[in-house]
Amino acid sequence: MNLRRQLVLLSLCTLALPWAGCQYLRQVDKALSQGQIQTLEATGNAIAARLASAPELIAPDPRRTGRPPGAQLYLNPLPQAPVLDGYGEEWRALKLRPRPLPDQHGEPLAQATLGKHDSQVYLLLTARDRSPSYHDPRTASLSSGDTVEIHTAQHQYTLPVASQGSVRALYYNPRRGDYERELRLRGRWTASAGGYQLELALPYALTGGELAIRVLDRTQSDAGSPARRASTLPADGRPGALVEPLPALQQELEHFARPALQLTVVDQEGFVLARAGAISGQQREEEGTPPAEGRWLRNWFYRQILGSDRLPPLPDGTYPPTLTENRETASLWFSAPTDDLDSAADNRVGAVSVPVVTRADDIIERPLLGRVIAAQSASALQSLTESAARRLWLITAGAAGLVLLLLLGYASWLSWRIRRLHRAARTAVDASGRLRGDFPRPYLNDELGALNRAFASLLAELDHYHQYLRSLASKLSHELRTPLAVVRSSLDNLNAGALSEEEQRYAERAAEGGARLSAILNALSAANHLEASISQAEREEFDLHDLLQLLTQSYADAHPGHHFVLQSPAGEQRFYGAPELLAQLLDKLADNAVSFAPAGTTIQLELDATANAYTLRVSNDGPLLPAGFGQKLFDSLVSVRDDGGKAGHLGLGLHIARLIADFHHGELHATNRADGSGVVFTLILPRP
Structure with missing residues (x-):
């Protein structure tokens, strides 16, 4: 791995700056979240203290005191009166939470949803019955099949289940001693694959403020004992009270309302008695103000930085038992519904539940009147963390980018200096072994400069x-x-x-x-x-082909014991150089070939011409070059002749040939033949 890549990898350590910034933002967000919970708790404590001092606001009906849990039924406020057609389309649009009615075995038998509009009470009852038994009018029984009973403060109304049609409500009139039909109970039955459904309306005055529902499921229409039954009627036979929002409590709660804050007061069973304000996204949707668009990517990025844990979804209209069924202050974080348009900014909702107790001491624990639940979206926090994140991100990204550029620039500059020194060291000695005098001098007094000076000093000594x-x-x-x-x-x-x-x-x-x-x-x-004379030789333009032909003939006459053959392209081969020196170079190569080639063998001269250079080869049969002598042959006083030193060969011939090749800016090489039969000397002369 080169130095530049090492420094680039080292520069990745600058990514620790954004990571530390993210950790800082998470701590800031955590502190702000805790501050929001503490603020909500303080608000809830203030409202709870006010309601504890005036318990008639939250518990105006003393009849509920001591009643068993589950007996009361909640009346949801309805914006308009539903159409009594038995289908319940208006109810499903309101997304109200139904009251489940399990049978004696705990299995779901039916569910009921109650609402109030003006002075009318409305009921939507859905029963699960795969084989409903309808009333048989031929029997003398009041209701021979499945039956729905409505219990009020004064009467018990029996409603025989029908597959389709209007509701027929019967009650016992003690003055006449017989059952009569109550025409003020209006409704309609509808059948479905899963059972049947009842949509009913009755005046609130008829209930006396109390109501209970009882569902009887028979297997046959024989007026026998029900196989399953579900009921909200307590064991004492007294219906539970109807619970609905309290206007006086609502008016009192409005005094504590603030923007983007939802305040809810529930009774001891979790029924909503009053609600003021709304979470920011819901309030904006109700006011018809469109949210900002195109911010989802930025908000998603901030949520990834904050690394929030996965939160439970916010219940629609109700809160979990953790916030409604205990006597301790509790707090929870929820995720806003996916259809909440503000959830793109920050989908967290903090909720704090504070109990409302009249008085508690070490001896007697007073009853729990209800709870105050304060909920607020974290979008306000997100504006703070977003501003801090933007500034921190810009600073850390700018610092990391600047450090990265500086390190990359320094690595490039350092790598350039090292490559420059490497090239100078490789080219300090030319092909003939001479030292070049253009070794660069350092201009900095760092370690690389000291190394450069050491190389320069060493080469000067050499x-x-x-x-x-x-x-x-x-x-x-x-x-x-x-x-x-x-x-x-x-x-x-x-x-x-x-x-x-x-x-x-x-x-x-x-x-x-x-x-x-x-x-x-x-x-x-x-x-x-x-x-010394080579450097002073004069250059001229001549025909290289003609010179080779003349020399080849001279070599053949001078050495009759060997055959000389020339292969050259036809026509003139113009070259600019010193013909006498080139002739002397070829004399050295021919003399060397004759010395090693066996008698009677052929010594071949071959010329190849390209657009950039001439390539001249002198090839002969004979012994191969020793290993490692491919370039040493052209050094001074180097010879591989095995004559015992008697012939006086000092190895100067090939050295002189190398000097002549360098004078013409050419290259001279010696290699063995590919088939191992001899040696080839190759001279490459660049063309002007």
Whole structure:
């Protein structure tokens, strides 16, 4: 992994800034939520204290004191009188919560919904009966099949179940001693696949403020004992009271109303006695004000940042027993209904329930009159957290982006310096082993600058050493010539006298060694002179094809023991260079090929021309190059000839050929043939 990627990965640590900001926002939201709950609790305590001081507002009917729970029935306020057709379409539109009526086994038998409009009480009763038994008029019984009984404060009304048609309500008249029909009870029956349904209306004055419902289910229309029964009538036979909202309590509750705050007072059984205000989304819907659109993505993003836990849905019109059936202050968070248009902003609703108790001491616990429930949407909190989140997000995102750009820029700049130093180190030595003098100098005093200076100092030392080695041959040649001349003159004088046979042999061997040493010094001197003369050679444009033909013929005449073959494209091959130097380069390659190729074999010269370069190959049969000598062959004083050093080959021929190739900005390589039969020398000359 390169340095830039490492720094990019390291810069990802800046993401800790937005994460810390989110954690901070969550703590702020938690503190604001707790503050909202405390505010709602204070509001509920104030209202509860007011109602405890005036219990007639919340419990005006003393008849309910001591009545068993479940006996009372709640009258929902109806905006208009429903049509008594037995179908109950108006009831379903109001989404009222029905009262379940289980049988003696706890299984659901029926459900009833009661409402009041003006002075009329309305009832929607839905019974579950797969095989209803209808009244048989041929029997003398009052109701031979399924029966619905309505109990009021004065009378008991029997309603025989019919498959379709109007309701026939019968009650016992003690003055006449017989059952009569009550015409003030109006309603209609309808049958369904799941049972039957009753829609009924009766004057509130007829109930006397008390009402109970009893459902009898018979298997046959024989007036026998019911198989199942469900009832709200207590064991003492006295109907429960009808509970409805209290206008005086409603008026008192309006004094505590505030915008976006819903206040609800319920009795000890959870029936709503008064309600003021509304949650913000509901209030806006009632006022007909459309909510802001197009904010759902931003609000969803804020909810993800806050990481709120999954909340139970807010009940429609009622509250769970946790808030209505205990004597302790309780608080809960709900999620607003999905059809609440304001839920897109913040779908949390906080609710606090405070009990209303007249007085409690260590001896006697006074009865619970009811509870005050204060509910408020968290949309007000969301405006605060949204503002804080926006500022925090902009700051952290800007800081993280700036740090990321700085780190990325620094990584790019540092990587560029390292790559520059790497390229300079790779190109510090040319193909001939010479040191280049364009190594960059640092301009900063950091670690990379120190490394750059160390490389430059090292290469300068190597250049001095290389220059010393390059001049060593000429120095040795100059310094050794005088003692060598003394040795040779002494040997000549020695040979002029009379020598024994053994002394003559040693003198000849000494003379032979001196001659070889003189030849070596001459070769070194010639190589140095040739290297100096190469740089001063003049260039001209000539036909490379013609030069190769002339040289190939000369090589064939000079070495009759080998066959020389030239393969070249037809026509002129113009090249700009020094023809004498190129001829000398080919002489070195041809001499090398003749030295290693077996007698009678073919030495092949091949020229390929492209738009950018000429490629010249000299190929011969013979031994392969030793491993690792592909480039070492062109160094000075390197040779792979196995002649015991007697031929005086110093490895300068290929070195000179390499110098000539560098003069023409070309490349010279030595490789083995693909089939392993010999060696190929390749010269690449760029075309102008």
